[in-house]
Amino acid sequence: MSEPADFAARREDVGAQLHRVLRRILAAETALLDARDVEMWDYAVLAALRDGPAQKQAQLAAAIGRDRTRLIASLDRLAGRGLVERDPDPDDRRNRIVTLTPAGRELLDACRGDIRAMEAELLADVPEADRAAFLRALDRLAERAST
Amino acid sequence: MSEPADFAARREDVGAQLHRVLRRILAAETALLDARDVEMWDYAVLAALRDGPAQKQAQLAAAIGRDRTRLIASLDRLAGRGLVERDPDPDDRRNRIVTLTPAGRELLDACRGDIRAMEAELLADVPEADRAAFLRALDRLAERAST
DNA sequence: TATTGTTATACTCTATAACTATA
DNA sequence: TATAGTTATAGAGTATAACAATA
Numbered sequence: 001m002s003e004p005a006d007f008a009a010r011r012e013d014v015g016a017q018l019h020r021v022l023r024r025i026l027a028a029e030t031a032l033l034d035a036r037d038v039e040m041w042d043y044a045v046l047a048a049l050r051d052g053p054a055q056k057q058a059q060l061a062a063a064i065g066r067d068r069t070r071l072i073a074s075l076d077r078l079a080g081r082g083l084v085e086r087d088p089d090p091d092d093r094r095n096r097i098v099t100l101t102p103a104g105r106e107l108l109d110a111c112r113g114d115i116r117a118m119e120a121e122l123l124a125d126v127p128e129a130d131r132a133a134f135l136r137a138l139d140r141l142a143e144r145a146s147t
Numbered sequence: 148m149s150e151p152a153d154f155a156a157r158r159e160d161v162g163a164q165l166h167r168v169l170r171r172i173l174a175a176e177t178a179l180l181d182a183r184d185v186e187m188w189d190y191a192v193l194a195a196l197r198d199g200p201a202q203k204q205a206q207l208a209a210a211i212g213r214d215r216t217r218l219i220a221s222l223d224r225l226a227g228r229g230l231v232e233r234d235p236d237p238d239d240r241r242n243r244i245v246t247l248t249p250a251g252r253e254l255l256d257a258c259r260g261d262i263r264a265m266e267a268e269l270l271a272d273v274p275e276a277d278r279a280a281f282l283r284a285l286d287r288l289a290e291r292a293s294t
Numbered sequence: 295t296a297t298t299g300t301t302a303t304a305c306t307c308t309a310t311a312a313c314t315a316t317a
Numbered sequence: 318t319a320t321a322g323t324t325a326t327a328g329a330g331t332a333t334a335a336c337a338a339t340a
Contacts, residue, residue, distance in 0.1 A: 012194075093321095142168055239297095
């Protein structure tokens with residue numbers, strides 16, 4: 001059971017715990033990405049483009065929870081390495097459509113593989129009986145947090 | 148089941164999801180603390196002192212995962228409001244023992260109540276069958292992340 | 295010399311607001 | 318005028334190194 005009374009009696013805040021866990025994950029992730037010469041936010045951009053091009057940069061920025069002005073440095077780096085392309089939208093030339101290149105997808109998949117392996121190792125600490133429930137709960141919380 | 152294969156097929160990285168969830172929690176938490184004129188890190192300091200005084204400031208800083216130099220602004224603020232006390236350790240006068248005052252404990256409990264209520268509301272989105280497992284898993288991950 | 299608390303400096307990151315080009 | 322992308326400026330947050338007191 002997880003009634004309000006039980007929850008209130010927990011030693012630590014959920015926020016504090018999440019903060020600690022996330023910090024560890026980010027540290028491990030940064031190291032992995034560093035080995036492939038990819039910055040954290042650049043990886044986030046690549047990952048956001050995985051399911052298809054972004055019609056606007058502002059849209060892309062919103063998708064990863066960033067300001068559109070801070071997205072630009074990432075796009076400059078990525079475009080400079082041929083990992084993404086920025087093409088003007090013929091229908092409205094103010095917009096630039098951002099697309100993943102084959103090289104970009106290749107690098108993304110490599111990074112993602114590294115990161116998934118690291119996360120799987122981390123989750124191995126969680127008793128197997130709770131693992132699926134944890135991931136389901138996280139899906140729900142993350143979905144709710146994006147709106 | 149949550150086998151490696153299933154996990155690798157997840158749409159989003161766990162890190163990205165945690166990042167999104169934590170951002171939402173921190174935003175809500177900041178608003179609650181703001182209403183009581185308490186800064187986030189100051190709250191972390193109060194919470195860390197809940198189970199007893201800290202023998203050294205450096206120790207306290209490590210407990211909340213902060214640099215000892217950045218702890219000082221918090222302690223200055225808190226001591227200025229009479230929420231904590233910094234007393235020189237008689238055995239080693241280099242050290243300063245940090246203690247929660249009654250007023251500090253009162254404010255801490257009030258803030259904590261606000262935050263727990265907010266977190267409980269957030270967790271209400273998670274199907275009840277998964278809630279306890281999620282919290283158990285989080286306990287485990289957080290414990291592992293602190294070492 | 296080493297350690298604790300503290301202060302000072304430089305650096306990074308972030309937020310805000312301007313600028314351009316299109317519409 | 319309004320919007321998308323971009324650039325520039327100022328502010329907050331962070332890391333690093335120095336400093337004084339004590340051991």
